[in-house]
Amino acid sequence: MEQLFDEFIAFEKEHWIFALSTLILIMWYVHDRFVQRKHQLLINYPIIGRMRYVFEILREPLRQYFAEEQFYESRDKIDWVYKAAKNVPNFVSFSISQPFDGHRFIVKNSQFVKNDSEVSQEFKVLFGPKRKYPFEAQSVIARSAMSDGALSPESTRAFALAGTKGNFPINTGEGGLTSNYFVGHRMNSDDHAYLEVIEKRWFPEMVFQ
Numbered sequence: 001m002e003q004l005f006d007e008f009i010a011f012e013k014e015h016w017i018f019a020l021s022t023l024i025l026i027m028w029y030v031h032d033r034f035v036q037r038k039h040q041l042l043i044n045y046p047i048i049g050r051m052r053y054v055f056e057i058l059r060e061p062l063r064q065y066f067a068e069e070q071f072y073e074s075r076d077k078i079d080w081v082y083k084a085a086k087n088v089p090n091f092v093s094f095s096i097s098q099p100f101d102g103h104r105f106i107v108k109n110s111q112f113v114k115n116d117s118e119v120s121q122e123f124k125v126l127f128g129p130k131r132k133y134p135f136e137a138q139s140v141i142a143r144s145a146m147s148d149g150a151l152s153p154e155s156t157r158a159f160a161l162a163g164t165k166g167n168f169p170i171n172t173g174e175g176g177l178t179s180n181y182f183v184g185h186r187m188n189s190d191d192h193a194y195l196e197v198i199e200k201r202w203f204p205e206m207v208f209q
Contacts, residue, residue, distance in 0.1 A: 138167035149175025
């Protein structure tokens with residue numbers, strides 16, 4: 001009797017799982033076909049059309065083993081076209097990941113040209129004017145975030161020196177502010193409240209060495 005009861009319970013569970021799975025698929029189909037209006041592909045091919053996005057996710061990790069793309073056949077341009085078609089921000093720089101032959105200098109002209117007397121010679125930019133200690137950059141030029149935590153100490157120091165000599169700010173990105181940025185800094189021992197000075201201890205130094 002107990003065996004029959006256990007078989008009945010297992011039979012009911014299988015039916016419940018089947019019924020629940022069917023209900024989920026029906027709701028999924030209704031959502032893709034009649035509710036969402038962002039993807040025409042899902043309207044034409046509900047549920048199964050999502051395989052296209054799965055393959056897009058798998059494309060990059062598989063490409064490094066099975067294919068080699070050139071610039072004009074790259075996914076970067078396809079993504080750029082898709083974003084432009086969907087009217088979403090499509091600001092993409094191809095120069096970072098693609099080779100650049102020759103030198104190019106592009107100047108965007110102004111529709112209404114001003115006289116020299118109408119152009120301000122002041123290039124300072126104030127960040128956070130409502131903050132207690134706003135930051136004033138001495139130039140309109142700035143280096144964008146580059147995840148400096150992944151850069152070598154030599155490259156970080158080179159950027160720091162360039163920013164110091166050129167009077168332009170640097171966005172450190174996810175790497176944060178490290179000691180490499182102070183390669184040219186000469187701290188006054190009488191006034192260093194803006195920095196936390198941590199003295200080296202013998203054990204961490206020995207482990208490091």
